[in-house]
Amino acid sequence: MDWMEIVSAFALVMLIVILFPATRDMMRNSPKGTSSDWLSFVIPLIVIVVFIMFLIKLV
Amino acid sequence: MNQNYSTVARRSSSALATNKVLRNTYMLLSLTLLFSGLTAAISMFMNMPPMTYLISVIGGMVIAMFVLPRFANSTAGIGIVFLITGMLGFGLGPILSMYASLPNGSNIITLSLGGTGVIFMGLSAYALTTRKDFSFLGGFLMVGFLLVLLAAVANIFLAIPAMSLMISAVVIMIMSGFILYDTSRIIHGGETNYVLATIGLYMTIFNIFISLLQILGIMGNDD
Numbered sequence: 001m002d003w004m005e006i007v008s009a010f011a012l013v014m015l016i017v018i019l020f021p022a023t024r025d026m027m028r029n030s031p032k033g034t035s036s037d038w039l040s041f042v043i044p045l046i047v048i049v050v051f052i053m054f055l056i057k058l059v
Numbered sequence: 060m061n062q063n064y065s066t067v068a069r070r071s072s073s074a075l076a077t078n079k080v081l082r083n084t085y086m087l088l089s090l091t092l093l094f095s096g097l098t099a100a101i102s103m104f105m106n107m108p109p110m111t112y113l114i115s116v117i118g119g120m121v122i123a124m125f126v127l128p129r130f131a132n133s134t135a136g137i138g139i140v141f142l143i144t145g146m147l148g149f150g151l152g153p154i155l156s157m158y159a160s161l162p163n164g165s166n167i168i169t170l171s172l173g174g175t176g177v178i179f180m181g182l183s184a185y186a187l188t189t190r191k192d193f194s195f196l197g198g199f200l201m202v203g204f205l206l207v208l209l210a211a212v213a214n215i216f217l218a219i220p221a222m223s224l225m226i227s228a229v230v231i232m233i234m235s236g237f238i239l240y241d242t243s244r245i246i247h248g249g250e251t252n253y254v255l256a257t258i259g260l261y262m263t264i265f266n267i268f269i270s271l272l273q274i275l276g277i278m279g280n281d282d
Contacts (some may be wrong), residue, residue, distance in 0.1 A: 004113055009215045011117050016208050018124065023201040033195030041236065042193055048178055048235055052228070052274065055174045059167060059279030 083253035097150030102152020117149025186242035227270035
């Protein structure tokens with residue numbers, strides 16, 4: 001294991017520690033979405049998955 | 060009657076303010092993307108070592124999290140945004156050089172760049188035309204992001220290629236969610252600072268590009 005991997009792991013752990021309180025607050029304060037709200041999020045994600053599969057075919 | 064006029068006036072001035080934030084964000088975003096491209100080209104030309112990426116990303120993140128919020132309301136904030144995006148672009152240089160040296164490397168880079176552009180523009184257009192409020196995604200996206208970071212730490216030690224592919228795919232999904240979330244926040248007045256809005260959107264584009272590069276690099280490699 002080289003020093004770059006150790007520094008990367010350390011930086012990622014620090015990022016998790018820094019972001020954790022904000023994540024907890026957002027979890028508590030985010031409004032709840034309805035099923036139609038979630039559907040309007042899931043549909044574009046499915047389109048993106050199909051698009052990425054198309055890009056993979058092109059490589 | 061007067062009350063109706065004042066309500067209409069207030070609504071139209073709020074819409075104008077939102078349009079101004081949106082216009083300034085997209086203007087600054089396009090300039091920072093061009094600047095990143097320039098610094099990436101300089102870094103490739105200088106043949107920088109791979110550790111440049113790590114140093115640039117850590118430096119960029121530290122400035123974005125601790126320095127930028129203090130100057131976000133002043134003109135210095137714009138300079139700091141260019142500093143961060145310039146550093147991240149410079150860090151991309153060695154990664155792009157590595158992909159460019161692959162047999163179909165230029166194809167992978169072009170497809171990743173085009174794919175990132177299509178994903179960003181498509182999702183932005185979707186959020187702008189539907190004008191849906193995606194604020195409910197905030198907690199979900201942040202938890203997802205933290206879980207991905209944990210998986211990335213684990214994979215540094217495990218070094219499983221399939222896991223790295225999975226992480227890249229999930230990062231694209233989460234960053235796509237952040238594009239919807241950030242754009243919706245600008246539209247609905249949740250984000251009124253275009254400097255912070257720009258850096259948020261820039262980070263999503265940067266992460267989608269890197270992840271797409273990794274997915275297409277792994278899938279396009281015949282060995």
